[in-house]
Amino acid sequence: MTFTDPVDIAAHCARAAMGMMDRYGVPAHPNNFIVWYAFVADRDPELTKAINGILRSGQKFTDTICGELHERFFGMSQHEAELRAVGKRIEDAVARVMEYLSTASQGAIQYGNALENFSGELDCPTPGPELGVLVKSILDETKVMIEVNRQLEERLETSSGEIARLREDLDQLKREATTDALTGLANRKLFDISLRESALESEEERKFLSLLMIDIDFFKQFNDSHGHMLGDQVLKLVARTIQDCIKGKDTAARYGGEEFAIILPDTRLKDGVAVAETVRRQVAGRKVLNRRTGQVLGQVTLSVGVAEYEFGETLGAFVHRADEALYLAKRQGRNHVSSQDDLTTTNVIEFEDI
Incomplete structure (x- = not known):
């Protein structure tokens, strides 16, 4: 995202961003400033929605949350740099292999030419001593070719091993770039990619596609009461439960x-x-325990919204409908599942009441 605001507007947005950062206790370092400048300048509807959601929930802008906002909306520069570096090393290794093969090819051509020359000389009547010299020359050329091939084999083996290791590094970096570090689920980047691919497949093959949006009830109060370390344990617990409830091509993500x-x-x-109800019941049936003290800290519950993809709609509209169902579930008392059909029913009731 680039900023091309006129100086006066930029100055106004900068002051507003710094003011909001100070108000909400956000450390004033460059990454956070970029996020809040874009927020007050209303550059990205998704960023606006994310920050407004955090503000509505009353959560604090911890280093973790600030880092997630920057990573989500302004790219993963560290991962991208590492990916580019590994990619460049693979390119260099492949280039070396091609150079080795080119050298070997030239050597084979020279060896072939030498054999042709020797063959021509053998066709001529040759005295005994000169025949010995000719045979020695053939043997010398053959020894050179054998040594060239031996060196080529060693270099190719070394390069192949290096390329295999680099590919493993690249695969690992790709996994890290699309995985939420805390929960091990897909991160927002992979969620966006998976949703786009699933919607495309749904369109092309005329298949159904459903989306669940899930929120932990009263998570801020739990964090405030028991601290972020135990809060992280709750996030991991919910993530494991969700992962256990899905299968096959399903994708679970930390949104x-x-x-x-x-x-x-x-x-x-x-x-x-039905899947949403299974997840909700599984989580609600577990107690959060402080392993250090043995104290039972209570029950974790979820609110879930479910939507079904409509052919031709935007992904934003699809996610928004699932979000609306989620908010309805919260309004209906939490620890509840609502679907887009409930939204329609609610709208009809409100209309009839009017």
């Missing part, structure tokens, strides 16, 4: 903060609601 999402390909709305 941001205490919010999760599940993409369910080839799944219609009623089946998506």
Whole structure:
């Protein structure tokens, strides 16, 4: 994202950003400033929605949350730099292999030419001593070719091993770039990619597609009461439970903060609601325990919204509908699952009441 605001507007946005950062206790370092400048300048609707959601929930802008906002909306520069570096090393290793092969090819051509010359000389009547010299020359050329091939084999073996290691590094970096470090689920970047691919497949093959948006109830109060370390344990618990409840091509992701999402390909709305109920019951049936003290800290519950993809709609509209169902679940008392059908029913009731 680039900023090309006129000087007066830029100055106004900068002052407003610094003011809001001070108000909400956000450390004034460059990454945070970029996020809040973009927020007050209203540059990205998704960023605006994310920050407004955090403000509504009353959460504190911890270093973790600030880092997630910057990573989500302004790229993962460290991962990208590492990926580019490993990619460049692979290119260099492949270039060396091509150079080795080129050298070997030239050597083979020279050896072939030498054999042709020797063959021509052998066709001529040759005295005994000169024949010995000719045979020695052939043997010398053959020894040179054998040594060239031996060196080539060693170099190719070394380069192949290096390329294999670099590919492993590249795969690891790709996994890290698309995985949430705390929970091990897909991160927001991979969620966006998976949702786009699933929607495309749904369109092309005319298959159902459902989306679950999940939020941990009263997570801020739990954090404030028991601290962020135990809060992180709750996030891990919920993530493990969600992962245990899905299968096959389903994708579970940490959407941001205490919010999760599940993409369910080839799944219609009623089946998506069934998955949501399973996740909700599984989490609600567990108690949070402080392992150090043995104290039971209470029950964790979830609110879940479920939507089904409509062919031709934007992904933003799809996610928004699942979000609206999630907010409805919270309004209905939390520890609850609502679907887009409930939104329609609610709208009809409100209209009739009017």
